[in-house]
Amino acid sequence: MSACEQHRNIDMYEWDFIAVFSDIDLLALGLLNTLKVTSLALLFGIPLGLMLAVSRLSRFKPLSFSASFIIEFFRTTPPLVQLFWFFFALPILIDIRMTPLIASVLTFSIQSSAFFAEIFRGGIQSIDKGQWEGAKAIGMNYWQSMRRIILPQAVKRMIPAFMERSIELLKTTTLVSTVAYTDLMYQANDLAQKTFRPLEVYTVVAVMYFILIFVFSQVSLLIEHRLARSGESTVR
Amino acid sequence: MPNETVKLAQVYKSFGELEVLKGIDLTVNSGETVVMLGSSGSGKSTLLRCINFMETPTAGHIYLHGDRVGAEKSGKIYYRESELCKLRSKIGMVFQHFNLFPHMTVLQNVMEGQITVLKRGKSESIQKAQAQLERVGLLDKADEYPSRLSGGQKQRVAIARALAMDPEVMLFDEVTSALDPELVGEVLKTMRQLAEDGMTMVIVTHELGFAYHVANRVLFLDDGVILEQGVPHDILKHPKTQRMREFLEGHSLFKLPE
Ligand SMILES: Nc1ncnc2c1ncn2[C@@H]1O[C@H](COP(=O)(O)OP(=O)(O)O)[C@@H](O)[C@H]1O
Ligand SMILES: [Mg+2]
Numbered sequence: 468m469s470a471c472e473q474h475r476n477i478d479m480y481e482w483d484f485i486a487v488f489s490d491i492d493l494l495a496l497g498l499l500n501t502l503k504v505t506s507l508a509l510l511f512g513i514p515l516g517l518m519l520a521v522s523r524l525s526r527f528k529p530l531s532f533s534a535s536f537i538i539e540f541f542r543t544t545p546p547l548v549q550l551f552w553f554f555f556a557l558p559i560l561i562d563i564r565m566t567p568l569i570a571s572v573l574t575f576s577i578q579s580s581a582f583f584a585e586i587f588r589g590g591i592q593s594i595d596k597g598q599w600e601g602a603k604a605i606g607m608n609y610w611q612s613m614r615r616i617i618l619p620q621a622v623k624r625m626i627p628a629f630m631e632r633s634i635e636l637l638k639t640t641t642l643v644s645t646v647a648y649t650d651l652m653y654q655a656n657d658l659a660q661k662t663f664r665p666l667e668v669y670t671v672v673a674v675m676y677f678i679l680i681f682v683f684s685q686v687s688l689l690i691e692h693r694l695a696r697s698g699e700s701t702v703r
Numbered sequence: 704m705p706n707e708t709v710k711l712a713q714v715y716k717s718f719g720e721l722e723v724l725k726g727i728d729l730t731v732n733s734g735e736t737v738v739m740l741g742s743s744g745s746g747k748s749t750l751l752r753c754i755n756f757m758e759t760p761t762a763g764h765i766y767l768h769g770d771r772v773g774a775e776k777s778g779k780i781y782y783r784e785s786e787l788c789k790l791r792s793k794i795g796m797v798f799q800h801f802n803l804f805p806h807m808t809v810l811q812n813v814m815e816g817q818i819t820v821l822k823r824g825k826s827e828s829i830q831k832a833q834a835q836l837e838r839v840g841l842l843d844k845a846d847e848y849p850s851r852l853s854g855g856q857k858q859r860v861a862i863a864r865a866l867a868m869d870p871e872v873m874l875f876d877e878v879t880s881a882l883d884p885e886l887v888g889e890v891l892k893t894m895r896q897l898a899e900d901g902m903t904m905v906i907v908t909h910e911l912g913f914a915y916h917v918a919n920r921v922l923f924l925d926d927g928v929i930l931e932q933g934v935p936h937d938i939l940k941h942p943k944t945q946r947m948r949e950f951l952e953g954h955s956l957f958k959l960p961e
Contacts, residue, residue: 601802601861603757605816605868606792608784615819619806 486662487671497654498675504568504650505637508575512636515576516583521613523588534584541581547642550574554646567648571640579636586628590621623694630687634680651675707769708733708872708903709754714763716749723749725927727763731872731905736898738914738935739907741924742950747907750924751874754905755794756787767793767871792820795865795873799881801857803849803864809836810845813864821868828867835863839893855886859893872903879910911954915939923947 487494522534541549554570557563594617602612644653655672659665709731716724723746731737741747752758754765756772759782765772772790773780804812813832817823823831836842839859849857858878865873875894879887891913898904898917908914914921914935921938923931925946931938942948 597798597800597802598804600757600798601804604755604791604796604798604802605864606788606790606820607816608788611819615815616804623806 480666482667483664484667484671486664487658487667490658490662493654493658494651494672494675497649497651498679500648501637501640501650501652504571504575504640504643504648505633507572508579508636508640509633511572511576512579513583515580517587519580519584520587520591523584524591538581538584541578542585546574546578546639547645549578550642550646567643567646570646571643571648571650575636575640575643578639579632582632582635583629586625586632587621589628590625591617593624594620626687626691626694630684630690634683637680637683638676706732707766708735709905710766710769711750711754712764712766714750714753714765715761716746716753716758717761723927724753724760727753727927727929729922729929731903733903734901735919736902736904736906736917737920737922738918739905739922739924740909740911740914740950741907742953745924746927747924748876751796751876751905751907754872754874755791755796756782757791757796788820792816792868793871795868795870797858797861797865797873797875797878799877801849801854801861801881803857803861805849808846808848809841809852809860812849812860813867816864816868831867832863835866836860838866838896839863840889853886854882855889858882858890862890862893862897866897872905873897875904875906875908877907877909879908909954911939911951923950925950 519534519538522530523538525531525534550570553574554565554567557570558565563569591613598616598620599612602616607615640650641652643650644656647653651672655668659668662668707730709729711727711729714724714727714729715722727750729750739747739750749758753760756765764780767790772786773782775781804815807815810829810832813835814825814828817828817831818825833842833845836845839862841856841859841863844852844856844860849860852860861878862873878894879890882890887910891910894904894906895913895917906913906918916935918935920932921935922929923938923942923944923946925944930944931942931947938947939951942951
């Protein structure tokens, strides 16, 4: 009987998107902030990831060990714990005025750098040893070889994993709403309570995330195909 | 003395427990073509790679034009990475597996060391690269990527890449061993041309015919020591040691000219 009632209940539900769309600028602002956190995390996370990868590959054991530890730590602890730690705990240790934005960017820069580091490491290690030899034999030092010979080839192979990780990052940033950063998820919660229309609000938000990520992954597929077609491609 | 391009004095090299080079003395004079023979595992590659410090010798001294590489401090020799890079830029090396840069065109491959290491200007690098590609007969492939070349062509590009650095000496490590038999000739021809141009070269090869006709001197390396050396005719036709005779018999395909 209850199942029947519920069925009628859904039947009778009147969709009403007006409340959502009249406040769409709230969601637009949230979307913008989501993109802001994601891009800042990428901006800092990618170079940091490269540094961690190179450190982990170093023959200098203390450096390699420290890098491994940082990478594994941030890959294995839940991102929500990391976020709370930076937001609530770090200000107790050092004297800074922590804001939701700083905590969010800090957390996701470091967290994603740990993942990017492993992608970089895999890419660098996948390059044939002969490439290092060829570079060394014409007098290049380690960094010249890395920058001119190894990375350009490695990065090409890394692009699919890179794109996947960036999408994962974009999804994970929904956590920043828990420290009251006004990202898309936070704005959605806000709007849902204000309008009493959670069904419409979360439907619209899901569609927004879907479109964003769908477009992103289509673009990345396009880039992959471009690279695979061009003569210089070294992808497997 | 200024005639001595490369000199090795009592060079030893071990990998962990394994002693590969056991006191090598070798002088290569300017314009000389030295061919090194020896069975697999005798240490030929290691010896070649010690000359340009792709491997660092465990003991001994190496001189380029009379200047000793490295600085000695209380009996131990220290090498600075910058010194070794500089040294390598003056010594060309060609590998069995080419090691061309696949993300660069042929021309860019030959320009790369000039620009990144020698800091030459772009137009000068292009000119030099084109001249060296012309020399190995591949100027028409300048804008191709290496993946579109045959093995023989790849190896000639690798030779041009080394030559573009204006090396004092060229090292060749079994550069025809990975090639299809019909492509070996074009690479040997290029090397022969270099020898005739007066390039100083140390060549590891199993092509005994090439050694016979092109080398000024042939070395036989066995178990980390130079067992025999001399002019090709003496060495190849009248080997003194049993080891060398066995080695030559192993190359039964080779017919020495009468
Ligand atoms: N990087 C290395 N680490 C350990 N052993 C090596 C290394 N390079 C060469 N060897 C060993 O040194 C010996 C001589 O090798 P190599 O110089 O390549 O001989 P060849 O070129 O005459 O075949 C071999 O036993 C080989 O396994
Ligand atoms: Mg060898």
